[in-house]
Amino acid sequence: MSRPEFLDWIAEITNQRPLTPELYIRAATHGSHGEADYQRLEFLGDRILGLVIADHLYHQFPEEPEGQLSQRLNGLVSGPVCGDVAKQIGVGSHILLGKQARDDGARKSVKVLGDVMESLIGAVYLDHGMEAARDFIIRHWAGRVSATVADVRHPKSALQEWAAANNRKVPTYELVEKSGPHHDLKFTVRVSVNNIGEVQATASAIQAAETEAAKKFLEKFT
Structure with a gap:
């Protein structure tokens, strides 16, 4: 160019x-x-x-x-x-x-x-x-x-609210893997709710991976 x-x-x-x-x-x-x-x-x-x-x-x-x-x-x-x-x-x-x-x-x-x-x-x-x-x-x-008008709740907030409403412990997030070259790192995070289940998600930042994991958990279990 x-x-x-x-x-x-x-x-x-x-x-x-x-x-x-x-x-x-x-x-x-x-x-x-x-x-x-x-x-x-x-x-x-x-x-x-x-x-x-x-x-x-x-x-x-x-x-x-x-x-x-x-x-x-x-x-x-x-x-x-x-x-x-x-x-x-x-x-x-x-x-x-x-x-x-x-x-x-x-x-x-x-x-x-x-x-x-x-x-x-x-x-x-x-x-x-x-x-x-x-x-x-x-x-x-x-x-x-x-x-963003329809639903402004952040997935992590929504998951925490769901857990509280269903008498569950606070969701826990765990870094499972960090991979890729320095300029394009990938982070895999696991979110779990006791006695319900767990879900993993991968993104280019830990916070984004946690958000995606929370979103997937809500889609799967709620």
Whole structure:
């Protein structure tokens, strides 16, 4: 992918012509590439994403209590959601990777995609300011905000409530396995409820694996 094509893509997904192209190139550069990578921009973008989504939810759902807003927020800024947004806008085709990372499939890694998505948010903020970053986020997250209306309970909270309502002990979570290359680690977690059963799930982060395990447990046993 040539530099002009890359910058045309940036203009398309951000609705802004890049003023500082190097910011976006850095935002798409993985550590394996041997140059300044996206980690600092990811750090910044992660915080901006949380603020923008929190502000949007506060105004979008004026009657909801803090607990429900927090559950919505946690779901919308999670790594898997960031990775999914990245997939939809074609981030994978534009990541700069070293040979080993390419061979290991980093271009399709949910974690890497999510990290780059956050770094792009950071780049937009530095290049165009907060309002542009807000517009960029809302443009690509809006459908997901409305999709959380039906049931905002986090699976782990829902499972704990179910266990309490059925006079069961608190669900226990156990890390079963950690595998994969450094840039694409996989965590397998087991959740169990005494005298009911257990379920395992695998994801790119322990918290995400616990969430998926709780969801599968609810589907299987309730």
